[in-house]
Amino acid sequence: MPTHPSSHIQQAREELAGRLREIRKDAGISGRELAARCGWSESKSSRIENAKAPPSDADIKAWCRACAADDQVPDLIAANRQSADAHVQWRRLQRSGLRRLQESTGDLYQQTKAFRVYVSDVIPGFLQTPGYAAALLSSIADFRETPDDVSDAVAARMRRNAVLSNGARRFSFVLEESVLRYRPCSVETMAAQLGHLLGVMDLHNVAVGIVPFSTQWIMWPMPTFTIFDTTRVHADTLDAAVPLTQPTQVELYARAFDRLSQGAARGAAARSLIAGALASLN
Structure with missing residues (x-):
């Protein structure tokens, strides 16, 4: 996922990635162990943690389940969606003016x-x-x-x-x-x-x-x-x-x-x- 030209949106993406990384560390498991519990590659965990790839709602649920942090799912999914919404809004504003x-x-x-x-x-x-x-x-x-x-x-x-x-x-x-x-x-x-x-x-x-x-x-x-x-x-x-x-x-x-x-x-x-x-x- 390339760096976004809007600093606010990029910051939101990086904050989400940081929160997921902290959840994994608090659970005391490695990126490899997380990947094994989620059933995906270790490289996917790394890309998500480093804000190189946006996680889906399903990814966030699997991540939290693997780390016994299901209570954090609603906030994390909302954070992920609002980042995507802001991205769309920024693109629309730059492309077509204020009416839309x-x-x-x-x-x-x-x-x-x-x-x-x-x-x-x-x-x-x-x-x-x-x-x-x-x-x-x-x-x-x-x-x-x-x-x-x-x-x-x-x-x-x-x-x-x-x-x-x-x-x-x-x-x-x-x-x-x-x-x-x-x-x-x-x-x-x-x-x-x-x-x-x-x-x-x-x-x-x-x-x-x-x-x-x-x-x-x-x-x-x-x-x-x-x-x-x-x-x-x-x-x-x-x-x-x-x-x-x-x-x-x-x-x-x-x-x-x-x-x-x-x-x-x-x-x-x-x-x-x-x-x-x-x-x-x-």
Whole structure:
């Protein structure tokens, strides 16, 4: 398996290989003994341990069974799959721009009943106006040097965001106050965006909390992440929105979201922060 051009994805592959190697060592068996117990060649064990070949789900199950570590199978399989998902996403982004990236999450959005979203830098995609989204996606496309399909990507994002109007789904947002102040667009576009945010707060299935600058940290600001029900997290990095599906990872992000929520202003206090950001545009 060649080294992947995305350092994050390559790191995930190497971490999985390292975990499998540690499991074998903890069991006190050699690579040769592991291969014999699994019924494959010693070279296969070496390739997996050194991140030269990706293991299948069946390989991971056999490996853990041979090492009496069956309890680690769910996390390891999830780690293996999320690495593969990130690989596909990276390839799609580099090859065909941003529109397909927006569309790729459509099914996931339709299947999810509860969304928890934390952002520290920009208005979350769910709550963006077309103007704000166009400015932001244009900046991303320029930096990543992807094909210029921003108009199509914005339209795809707006179609995807229709899920927000489905009252059967619940959305909980926690925004750092910096989100209201950073300006990736014109004053007029930013004013419209903040006005839209105020309107969205009236929806019965949407909860918006804003962490004020003046609040003492309960937890430090983090990169953007979204939790889908209790099974999946998308965590933003510079090169991808990395899917995390290991149960321990999802639980960790859920705890982080709960802690970040504790410092958030809501209701009238949150609206006051938005009004202050609007006034500052003048």
